[in-house]
Amino acid sequence: MKVRTSVFATLILMSEVIGIALFLRGFFPVPIKSSLASKNSLSDLPAEPLSGSSPNTTRLPHPLFKRVVIMLVDALREDFLFGPNGGTFMPYTRHVVERSSSYSFVAKARPPTVTMPRIKALTTGSIPGFIDVVMNLNSPALLEDNLIWQAKTAEKRIIFYGDDTWVRLFPKHFMEYDGTTSFFVSDYTEVDNNVTRHLDSTLKRDDWDILILHYLGLDHIGHISGPYSSLIQPKLMEMDDVLKKIHGALISKEAEGSLPYLLVLCGDHGMSETGSHGGSSEPEVNTPLVLISPAFKRKVGMEKPGVIEQVDLAPTLALGLGLPISQNSVGRVIPGVFQESSLRDQLRFLHLNGHQLNCLLKDSMPSYAKEAGFEQYRVAEKAHGNWMKLYFEGNTSEVLSNMGKKVLKQYLEALAALSSALSKQLGKYDMYSMIAGMVFVFQLLMILLLAMPEALSADAAVDLPVASALLSLPFYLLCLLLASVHVLVCTSATSSCYFCTLSWGLVFVVVAFSSAMFCILISMAVRRLSLGLKYNGKSPLKTNVSEWSLSELDVLLLAGTVGHTLSLAASSFIEEEHQTWYFLLNTLCLAMFQDVCRKYFREKSASKDEEDCLLPSKDCWNSALPQPDASSEKWLALATPIFTLVCCRLLRSINQTGVQWAHLPDVGHWLNSSEHRTVLSLLTVFCLVLTYLLVQRRCSWVSKVALAFGLVGVYSYRAAVGNVIFPWQHSSRTMSKGTVEARFVYVFVLGILFSGTKDLLRSQIITADAKLKSRGLWEIYSGLVLLASLLFRAHNLPVLCCCLLIQTLISQFIWKKLHYDAAQITIMHYWFGQAFFYFQGNSNNIATIDISVGFVGLESYVEAPAIFLTALSTYAGPLLWTCHLVCYLSSERHRSPVSVGHGCYCLALLRSVPAAVYIVLVTVLRYHLFIWSVFSPKLLYESMHLLLTAGVCLFFITMEQSPRKS
């Protein structure tokens, strides 16, 4: 089966997208969420189990505690309190732990050990994964069912002092709050004094039920000087004093007859040996948890603290306060806390917890009935019913209490099984799906590579031996083999794989597709090998090498592509990927400069050029005295790379991105400060005018007018939002959202796109006019430019402007003159696109995505357009460059009719090589410390880029179609 190169490349890319999606599904486990959107409430609590028909009750047992004080010390490591130095660090707390009525535990935090997810875990009892962080980018408030919300609904009065992450997560939940920002990490005294200064007055008052204190100082000390610094001890002693003060106040307030207090001391995460956190090493994960209340039994000596999960605190507190357990909690109650209450209440607590876990299990796992915990819970519930029956019958004998203890044990076992089943699903990679996706992607990549000679031939068509592969015996054998492997894996696997939950029909299609591809791959490889042998006699390799004489530019392009792909293995290179691209782009411009020099000075000295153009080039300038007619062109050609280099140098100072140097001041911040508004306004006007001048030259007059209006609209939108000023507007108008202005621009964008599409369709269906077609194409491109200028922040407009300027100059003076082939042009476009992605201020961190773009022209958050706009503005750089590539290659068709196909193929190859290599790297590094903070965001960026490239390749196909028809 012969297919055109562009169709072939697009098909491969699209299948790769499916493969990567499967990989992602295995890599990021779906967070366990109850399907119900609502939150748990008291009214839908289950009835107390009871066999027989006596009146049963849905009541919750009485709350155990009246007041709760939660003292959260950020980055409190377990050994700060329980370790050998604990006695000197926190003497009072240590005394309480050893002698007083308290329970102490080592609570294990789950990675990512970062404050915000940990606060979520403490309050919701769920385990927020990486995907949660991404999903909740648009709303800082915690919408999930959580303890704070439940407490507020139950009209508990909550006071909060400390890290303002809480205030952002729970807006309007606190009766009184004072948030301190953790922005200045070097400050470790003020942050804590801000919390403690409220303490005396608050502790005297009686008008609150829950007091939450979040101390940041210790974490800051850790970041500055590590866990062994001399600052640690004073800080811990300060914390100890705070705890002593709270404890004393609570004891003095203690009234006879009322419910007791509960004082909780905990850490959100630990601290690594270097003082940072985020990973999964032991000292980062282990945090102390101390529960102090007169309701507990008095201790007699130091015991080794038991190990629990951090999420266990949420259900314990909920039940202790008489609140429903939040819906997505995977924790189980800490049994010791309830030891002093009656057996009936204890059983009831466990029953409620079990019921909630069971509901969550049913919701989140299709094969929940297979889980051991499910059955155990049912048995325990039944036994509980029987026990209740005896209890109501007034039985008070030894039998009853023994039976009750047995039920209790059954419940605890069931809870443990349920909780572990739920959290196992979270913590594990679904290796089977990952490997399946990976194999799939690699098969496609191999086919893509093997087809290279055909795809880049003058024919631009790839011969895929589909029919022969489908009819061959190995195909059926392979199908059988893969299907049996699938059955084997799915029946033996202990954890649930996503791939196994797919329906059989779908799996069979995948298996057939995969084995067909394998057969195609083999037959293509065999064909290539035999062809090579026939062609070159004995040694095919050697002749190939001598035939392909690579220019310096080719060497650079190849080395750059390979080098960049390899650099993805190091986390710092991912964090600072922009540096790699700037570096490569610079070298590319210098290499182009050298090529230009070679071209224009060749006449003089037969052929001139060497690895480095640096030395001669400088003097080429002065020495050569060219003919007067070609001279201006020559000087422009020589100046273009220099100009590009200077442009790139200026652009990189607009936005500092990355991690290591992100804090350095940049031009963007300078422009955005309010005293430089005039400069920003002038710059915006200049950029918009320049954009107009650069784009309009190849548009029809209708589009020219629309473009002009659109750009005026962009300026008035920026003025409406308050970024820039109108010269005649002196009174500061109230800031609006600029919805009207933005919609005004959208209308023109749609108009230009429509006119472009119309031209394209007309050229393809009716007239086959190449000129009309290239105009249509350019109009679509200019529509995109207009949209990008609306979405870009005002200080980023120079990036757009320079992008257009560089495109115009380079294609005019260098690419057209130097006769690069389609592959070289494509690689250069790709590199420029990548560099512009970072010039815009993007990075490989999720946090740099500008979400506000999703609201441009919309009154409220609407998911589909918001995602579309955000993706478009984030990838504007690469998209504009690929669109320019289409325009450029199709306008150059007279020289080589197949260049569009070649370009499409190269683009597919350039995108799939790093993507395929990267998923392997991520799989290998899946236990790396930075897997969630560095590698996973990059994985998402890579996949998104792949998806967009597949979309652009579709565009390539439509471009390539017409010459065949006409």
Place this chain on the structure above:
Amino acid sequence: MWDREIRAMVSTHAIMAASVFMATVVPAVFLPGFSVYGTHLSWLYSVSAAVTGVSVAVFWLLGIAPPTKKHSLGYKLSRLCRCCVYFFLSCIFFHFVVLLYGAPLVESALETFSLAVLLTSLTTLRCLCVLGPNVQAWIRVFSRHGAMSVWDTCLQITVACTLVGAWVGAFPIPLDWDRPWQVWPVSCSLGAVIGFLTGLVAAPAWIHHHRKHLTYKSK
């Protein structure tokens, strides 16, 4: 003839490599606290000075520079002046290129310029010694088939090696290892010097290996 030239080249290169080595070791004996990382700039200038001195001396002794027609003192002086101007221009050019690669504009201008001086003394100076301040000759040598003698080929190889070395030397800078050699411009200047030394070794070896295929047009 081949053997004689290659032997001359090997001994020249050995002297140069030794000068780089001495420039690293000797000041450490006399100056307390001198080290490659610690007092990087003084190391850098000491290497530049050593290479400059040795190249000028060796090439002048060998007499490779193209024979000049006039022998008047004025002509020689103007030649010398032009050499100095070229040297300075080349420093500025390298400084500009390094700035384009993203070196901070103001903050570490001295470091950047020192790197430019080092690169100049490793590359441009050699061109000046071998070819003289003759732009046409430079253009010829640095075109693909422009080498007309063993020394031209050698020049191509060493210059390319030095520049590639400096280029590669920039790679470790973004890594978060916090090593002393990651500080700007240590890795780049180390890369350049290592590249230069590699070039000194590689050039005679390559020429020796390819001596059958190398054909030069007559001078």
